[in-house]
């Protein structure tokens with residue numbers, strides 16, 4: 233649905249060029265929710281603005297629904313942009329217009345009849361659960377309600393793609409959750425493809441199918457959310473994961489425990505999370521597992537369990553025990569200390 237082919241964006245500045253986005257390749261398939269996560273300054277906003285060409289890439293190609301948009305005329309581009317809705321961290325509502333008009337005005341500008349405008353405003357206000365707010369002004373709404381109006385406005389143009397630029401960053405955790413639920417509903421019921429940017433791992437955890445991690449304008453890791461949460465390879469991805477689950481033990485504690493046995497992180501995916509493998513382990517091998525940390529991460533498409541254990545016992549038997557766990561498709565990472 234969205235294909236970014238080797239996109240770069242360079243901003244000239246007095247102190248030299250700034251390469252905000254560097255050779256990014258990203259494919260978002262129809263119907264998926266793809267999250268781009270990165271710290272401040274990573275290039276997320278610039279990248280998402282390249283998708284609807286609010287920002288012209290310095291090089292590379294953008295395809296929407298198979299059509300290369302980077303070579304279209306302004307008129308042709310206007311038609312493609314109708315397929316793409318966008319929501320923002322700051323909501324971007326018209327302060328002097330009611331909720332109804334905030335959604336209706338862009339439709340009127342697109343030339344829809346009064347009846348069609350009315351039909352769409354009613355339909356999308358109902359989808360975002362704000363049917364009682366027609367005559368309310370944005371200043372009288374909470375942040376979450378403002379974002380719902382912005383979402384209704386984006387949906388009213390009946391786009392195929394929704395771009396979300398940090399849409400939940402200004403909201404408290406509970407409101408964030410309700411907006412994420414709404415994005416899931418839009419994705420599932422209206423089959424709208426969503427590309428979102430965020431610096432919050434819980435957003436990725438809750439609604440994304442696939443993820444790209446951006447750092448200094450480059451994609452440093454890309455894959456399914458399950459893959460990234462189960463086996464984060466890049467230190468920056470690992471740092472993001474630490475924000476939602478405490479994965480780290482101190483190096484000195486690990487060193488101390490490694491003197492007698494090994495410290496290992498066991499990762500269970502999906503159905504594996506329910507298997508009593510540690511009980512089987514102690515029945516079959518003369519080892520004593522001691523659980524140091526444990527957590528379960530619920531993702532949109534599955535569950536991942538993490539256990540960090542200390543396995544005491546004879547070296548050869550400990551190795552066999554770890555081999556047994558691998559044979560049960562448990563991910564094993566031996567942790568080294570100082």
Ligand SMILES: Nc1ncnc2c1ncn2[C@@H]1O[C@H](COP(=O)(O)OP(=O)(O)OP(=O)(O)O)[C@@H](O)[C@H]1O
Nearest residue numbers: 243250251252270271272273274275276277278279
């Ligand atoms: N119009 C511009 N002119 C010059 N430099 C820019 C411009 N827009 C962005 N940059 C620079 O490009 C880099 C990436 O900025 P961008 O806003 O895309 O990052 P971000 O990941 O969205 O950050 P944040 O989460 O803080 O918004 C930064 O170094 C920024 O200063």
